[in-house]
Amino acid sequence: MDFPLAGIRVVDVSSTFMGPYCTMLLAQWGAEVVKVEPPGGDVVRKIGDVRGTSMGPVFLNVNRGKRSVLLDLKQDGGRALLERLVTRADVVVHNLRPDAAERLGLSADAVLRVNPRAVHCAFRGFAAGGPYADRPAYDDVIQAASGMAAVQGGAGGAEYVRTAAADKIVGLMGAAAVLAALRGRDVTGAGQVVEVPMLETMAGFMLLEQQGGWVFDPPAGPAGYARTASPHRRPCRTKDGHLAVMIYTDAQWRAFFTCIGRPELAAEPRYRTIRERTEHIDELYALLNTHMATRTTEDWLAELERRDIPAGRVNTLTDLFSDPHLAATGFFESLDHPTEGPLRLPRQPVRFGPDTGRQDHPLHAPALGEHSLEVAREAGLDEAEIGRLLTSGALAHPSDTAHTDKDGEGRRWQTSNTP
Structure with a gap:
């Protein structure tokens, strides 16, 4: 063909x-x-x-x-x-x-x-x-x-x-x-x-998720997207390196809260839905970074994969040439x-x-x-x-x-x- x-x-x-x-x-x-x-x-x-x-x-x-x-x-x-x-x-x-x-x-x-x-x-x-x-x-x-x-x-x-x-x-x-x-x-x-x-x-391309309140005329709020603007949005430091973790859905956050021994956080009004979590994303990312620092990268990768939470190593450009999946x-x-x-x-x-x-x-x-x-x-x-x-x-x-x-x-x- x-x-x-x-x-x-x-x-x-x-x-x-x-x-x-x-x-x-x-x-x-x-x-x-x-x-x-x-x-x-x-x-x-x-x-x-x-x-x-x-x-x-x-x-x-x-x-x-x-x-x-x-x-x-x-x-x-x-x-x-x-x-x-x-x-x-x-x-x-x-x-x-x-x-x-x-x-x-x-x-x-x-x-x-x-x-x-x-x-x-x-x-x-x-x-x-x-x-x-x-x-x-x-x-x-x-x-x-x-x-x-x-x-x-x-x-x-x-x-x-x-x-x-x-x-x-x-x-x-x-x-x-x-x-x-x-x-x-x-x-x-x-x-x-x-x-x-x-x-x-x-x-x-930029306005797709960044237009914010300016979608409405007159504007109903500021432009921008709180999650991507958070200063805490960065690869998490682990005990021996860094790890990218992206927790997004209700199910993923419930799994993470259970993983860190805080299942009650899923019922917190600030964290129950994506709207509330986005408004309080700095708190959540700070919590995530604190816990990531307690275990090694390999430990966290295994744990997060088991709970179906998206995560991955931080590759350099050179690392791509030996990445097992790409190979x-x-x-x-x-x-x-x-x-x-x-x-x-x-x-x-x-x-x-x-x-x-x-x-x-x-x-x-x-x-x-x-x-x-x-x-x-x-x-x-x-x-x-x-x-x-x-x-x-x-x-x-x-x-x-x-x-x-x-x-x-x-x-x-x-x-x-x-x-």
């Missing part, structure tokens, strides 16, 4: 994290993704590039399963080849600002003019029509503007979440929006225009990259049923321009046209192409579970 997006062609003219994460997901779900890169390539190629190969770890992760074409879109020839790619595409994804998209022929009007069935997905910092519409935006700016940094910092002042949360969340939203648009095209036969704005996406489920895979050698990468976590098996379609991240020639040929250019583009610099490919299989099958590499 094929992966669900088998046969879908995506032209990806995005860079950094957000758009490439969206298109990586589409590739992992079966789509054929052509990544159009400028001279010099996507800037993330250089992040952590300790080998000096323009194949840094972020790029290797977020651009798996794509083919790279190096096009100079400032040249007529580069834009003409891009247009050919667009005419054959089901989806076009970019994170260009509107004026740049217009210049390069990637505005929604330009794309649908040459391919009326295309899904045009544009990532933007801010939605069209507002005073911020033309501003540049990156993850940190959106974490601040959406309220995420203020919530994360709490009373101590604003702080960023220590991962590119906005980029990745908006990338996920973009992937979902593309799938919805493809379904709409299946019904209507017409292309779809999709705008995925970062601020609006993250504001909605048992085959979360990591080994990949023999054609230029970077052996890699260990996380598999895409979504399973589509037993018949799809494990992913064995293109998984490696491409060298800059690795597939320029094969994609140009697929787009219908003859050797003379390709030669002219190469001479002008509008099209380029790696000088060492020994690893590139001319029939296009060289991008399909065998994978296996990491031992």
